[in-house]
Amino acid sequence: MTLNDYANAREDVVIFWAGFACPTGDYTVAGYPDLDFAERNGLLDLEGEIDAAGDWRWNGEGNPTDDRNNTITKVHAYVDVSRYESIIEEYEAAV
Numbered sequence: 001m002t003l004n005d006y007a008n009a010r011e012d013v014v015i016f017w018a019g020f021a022c023p024t025g026d027y028t029v030a031g032y033p034d035l036d037f038a039e040r041n042g043l044l045d046l047e048g049e050i051d052a053a054g055d056w057r058w059n060g061e062g063n064p065t066d067d068r069n070n071t072i073t074k075v076h077a078y079v080d081v082s083r084y085e086s087i088i089e090e091y092e093a094a095v
Contacts (some may be wrong), residue, residue, distance in 0.1 A: 004044035006056040006077055007031055014082040015043065015077045021070035030077065034095075041066060045073055054078070058093050 007013045007030035014039050018025035023025045028037040030044075038044050041064055058075035065071055 001048060001050065001056070002031070002044065003038065003046050003048060003056060003058070003075065003077055006050070007038075007044070010079050012079050012081045013077055014026060014080045014083045014087065015075065017043065017066075017072050017076075018074040019066055019070050020076040021068060025074070027083065027087055029084050030058070032088055032091075035087070035091055036052075037067070041072070043072070046075060048075070 015028050015030055015035075016025055017028070020031040028056075030038055031037050042062075042088075043064055046058050046062050047063060048056050050056055055076060055078040063064070063071065064075065
């Protein structure tokens with residue numbers, strides 16, 4: 001299942017990603033037009049599996065990169081209404 005399929009079937013999807021330039025990771029959301037990190041960097045096309053908790057975890061295939069062309073090494077998506085809203089509120093307060 002792609003990350004896009006997972007996100008389209010649910011609301012309030014939060015995406016955690018980590019990579020060489022951001023080893024501690026960062027968060028973004030799926031489905032919010034102004035926060036398009038996942039779409040812009042090809043994460044939505046990645047394949048993964050849904051674990052027992054209902055979270056989507058990238059299978060490691062593919063070569064996703066961040067906005068600075070650094071390799072992304074982990075992608076994990078899950079539903080979290082409060083974190084989703086918090087990320088959007090933080091973004092909207094900054095613009």
